[in-house]
Amino acid sequence: MLLTQAPRLPTLKSMDVQLSPDQKAFARHAIEAGRIQHEEDAVQQALALWEARERTRSEILAAVDLAETSLARGQGRIITEESMRSLANEVKQRGRARLAADQDAQS
Numbered sequence: 001m002l003l004t005q006a007p008r009l010p011t012l013k014s015m016d017v018q019l020s021p022d023q024k025a026f027a028r029h030a031i032e033a034g035r036i037q038h039e040e041d042a043v044q045q046a047l048a049l050w051e052a053r054e055r056t057r058s059e060i061l062a063a064v065d066l067a068e069t070s071l072a073r074g075q076g077r078i079i080t081e082e083s084m085r086s087l088a089n090e091v092k093q094r095g096r097a098r099l100a101a102d103q104d105a106q107s
Contacts (some may be wrong), residue, residue, distance in 0.1 A: 017043055 019027065019039065027042040036042055070076065077083070 019043075 023042075024039070027036070027039045030042060032038045037047070088104070
Protein backbone atom coordinates (compact mmCIF):
# COMPACT_ATOMS: atom_id res chain seq x y z
CA MET A 1 0.00 0.00 0.00
CA LEU A 2 1.40 3.38 -1.02
CA LEU A 3 0.69 6.32 1.23
CA THR A 4 0.98 9.73 -0.30
CA GLN A 5 2.11 12.62 1.79
CA ALA A 6 0.02 15.74 1.95
CA PRO A 7 1.69 18.76 0.39
CA ARG A 8 3.67 20.74 2.93
CA LEU A 9 2.46 24.18 3.70
CA PRO A 10 5.08 26.86 4.23
CA THR A 11 6.03 27.24 7.86
CA LEU A 12 6.20 30.68 9.37
CA LYS A 13 9.58 30.89 11.09
CA SER A 14 9.35 34.49 12.21
CA MET A 15 7.00 37.41 12.02
CA ASP A 16 7.50 41.09 12.56
CA VAL A 17 4.78 42.55 14.73
CA GLN A 18 4.49 46.27 15.18
CA LEU A 19 3.08 47.25 18.55
CA SER A 20 1.54 50.64 19.15
CA PRO A 21 3.32 52.89 21.65
CA ASP A 22 0.65 52.10 24.25
CA GLN A 23 1.05 48.36 23.64
CA LYS A 24 4.83 48.64 23.94
CA ALA A 25 4.47 50.56 27.22
CA PHE A 26 2.01 47.96 28.50
CA ALA A 27 4.40 45.11 27.63
CA ARG A 28 7.36 47.01 29.09
CA HIS A 29 5.44 47.49 32.34
CA ALA A 30 4.68 43.75 32.47
CA ILE A 31 8.38 42.97 31.88
CA GLU A 32 9.44 45.39 34.62
CA ALA A 33 6.90 43.83 36.99
CA GLY A 34 8.28 40.37 36.19
CA ARG A 35 5.04 39.00 34.73
CA ILE A 36 6.65 38.31 31.36
CA GLN A 37 10.25 38.11 30.14
CA HIS A 38 10.00 39.54 26.60
CA GLU A 39 7.60 41.45 24.36
CA GLU A 40 7.25 38.21 22.39
CA ASP A 41 5.74 36.60 25.48
CA ALA A 42 3.02 39.26 25.48
CA VAL A 43 2.25 38.57 21.83
CA GLN A 44 2.15 34.80 22.45
CA GLN A 45 -0.22 35.28 25.38
CA ALA A 46 -2.41 37.60 23.34
CA LEU A 47 -2.61 35.05 20.52
CA ALA A 48 -3.43 32.26 22.98
CA LEU A 49 -6.28 34.35 24.42
CA TRP A 50 -7.51 35.19 20.93
CA GLU A 51 -7.42 31.51 19.97
CA ALA A 52 -9.41 30.55 23.10
CA ARG A 53 -11.94 33.31 22.39
CA GLU A 54 -12.36 32.18 18.79
CA ARG A 55 -12.77 28.55 19.92
CA THR A 56 -15.47 29.63 22.39
CA ARG A 57 -17.13 31.74 19.70
CA SER A 58 -17.24 28.72 17.37
CA GLU A 59 -18.75 26.58 20.12
CA ILE A 60 -21.42 29.20 20.82
CA LEU A 61 -22.26 29.53 17.13
CA ALA A 62 -22.53 25.73 16.84
CA ALA A 63 -24.85 25.65 19.86
CA VAL A 64 -27.00 28.39 18.32
CA ASP A 65 -27.19 26.45 15.04
CA LEU A 66 -28.21 23.33 16.96
CA ALA A 67 -30.87 25.28 18.87
CA GLU A 68 -32.24 26.82 15.67
CA THR A 69 -32.41 23.39 14.04
CA SER A 70 -34.21 22.02 17.09
CA LEU A 71 -36.69 24.89 16.99
CA ALA A 72 -37.27 24.37 13.26
CA ARG A 73 -38.20 20.74 14.04
CA GLY A 74 -40.73 21.97 16.58
CA GLN A 75 -38.73 20.81 19.57
CA GLY A 76 -38.78 24.17 21.30
CA ARG A 77 -40.21 24.90 24.71
CA ILE A 78 -42.76 27.58 25.46
CA ILE A 79 -41.41 29.76 28.26
CA THR A 80 -43.85 31.12 30.77
CA GLU A 81 -43.40 32.57 34.21
CA GLU A 82 -44.58 29.28 35.71
CA SER A 83 -42.24 27.18 33.54
CA MET A 84 -39.31 29.37 34.62
CA ARG A 85 -40.22 28.86 38.29
CA SER A 86 -40.45 25.12 37.68
CA LEU A 87 -37.08 25.06 35.92
CA ALA A 88 -35.50 27.10 38.74
CA ASN A 89 -36.86 24.62 41.29
CA GLU A 90 -35.49 21.68 39.29
CA VAL A 91 -32.06 23.31 39.11
CA LYS A 92 -32.11 24.01 42.85
CA GLN A 93 -33.08 20.40 43.61
CA ARG A 94 -30.31 19.02 41.40
CA GLY A 95 -27.81 21.41 42.99
CA ARG A 96 -28.85 20.42 46.50
CA ALA A 97 -28.65 16.73 45.59
CA ARG A 98 -25.17 17.22 44.12
CA LEU A 99 -24.04 19.17 47.18
CA ALA A 100 -25.37 16.45 49.50
CA ALA A 101 -23.61 13.75 47.44
CA ASP A 102 -20.35 15.71 47.57
CA GLN A 103 -20.66 16.13 51.34
CA ASP A 104 -21.39 12.39 51.75
CA ALA A 105 -18.35 11.53 49.63
CA GLN A 106 -16.12 13.73 51.82
CA SER A 107 -17.36 12.10 55.02
